[in-house]
Amino acid sequence: TKIALFASGSGSNVQAIAEAVQAGSVPAEIVLIVCDKPEAFVLERADKLGIPTFAFLPREYESKEAFETDIVSRLRAAGAEYVFLAGYMRLIGPTLLEAYRNRIVNIHPSLLPAFPGKDAIGQAFDAGVKISGVTVHFVDEGMDTGPIIDQECVRVDSGMTRDDLQKAIQRIEHSLYPNVITNLLNGNREDYNR
Numbered sequence: 001t002k003i004a005l006f007a008s009g010s011g012s013n014v015q016a017i018a019e020a021v022q023a024g025s026v027p028a029e030i031v032l033i034v035c036d037k038p039e040a041f042v043l044e045r046a047d048k049l050g051i052p053t054f055a056f057l058p059r060e061y062e063s064k065e066a067f068e069t070d071i072v073s074r075l076r077a078a079g080a081e082y083v084f085l086a087g088y089m090r091l092i093g094p095t096l097l098e099a100y101r102n103r104i105v106n107i108h109p110s111l112l113p114a115f116p117g118k119d120a121i122g123q124a125f126d127a128g129v130k131i132s133g134v135t136v137h138f139v140d141e142g143m144d145t146g147p148i149i150d151q152e153c154v155r156v157d158s159g160m161t162r163d164d165l166q167k168a169i170q171r172i173e174h175s176l177y178p179n180v181i182t183n184l185l186n187g188n189r190e191d192y193n194r
């Protein structure tokens with residue numbers, strides 16, 4: 001299955017997914033990495049991994065509809081069937097949602113519906129929760145609101161710093177996301193349609 005990944009930052013999830021693809025454990029081909037920040041480190045990773053990229057500056061377009069129309073045509077040209085967001089710091093608009101209905105998935109570093117939005121790890125840490133985690137969900141028009149596909153939890157032990165929590169969450173993300181992608185692409189979707 002041909003998939004595209006969207007990222008805005010470091011791209012550690014992109015790296016983990018790409019390595020799982022290379023190792024043969026995710027039955028996919030990453031045909032495009034879309035990035036809205038031309039200076040993001042994920043683009044260096046993509047070059048090293050030999051994956052094509054589309055980097056763009058939103059402000060060079062008239063509107064979100066305009067850049068999403070461009071993204072959709074590049075996704076179609078690359079043959080992408082699914083989109084996986086991995087730290088793409090932008091709400092998906094109607095143009096992309098309609099083109100890839102039920103085929104856009106996101107990973108979020110909290111147990112949704114707790115702590116949606118930016119800096120979920122910091123929000124959870126500041127709230128003093130004893131359990132947090134990672135959520136993978138289908139994307140809808142809201143902010144981190146679509147149907148949940150899978151979750152994994154992390155205990156916040158006493159003495160843990162914000163940084164420790166971030167590391168623990170990232171470690172889980174890097175195994176959970178490739179697993180969920182594999183299940184989704186293999187059609188093991190019975191709990192994925194709630």
Ligand code: GRF
Pocket residue numbers: 007008009010011012013014086087088107108109173
């Ligand atoms: C991850 O924590 C992801 O859950 C969130 O943004 C972060 C991206 O990290 N949506 P990276 O760029 O994959 O390292």
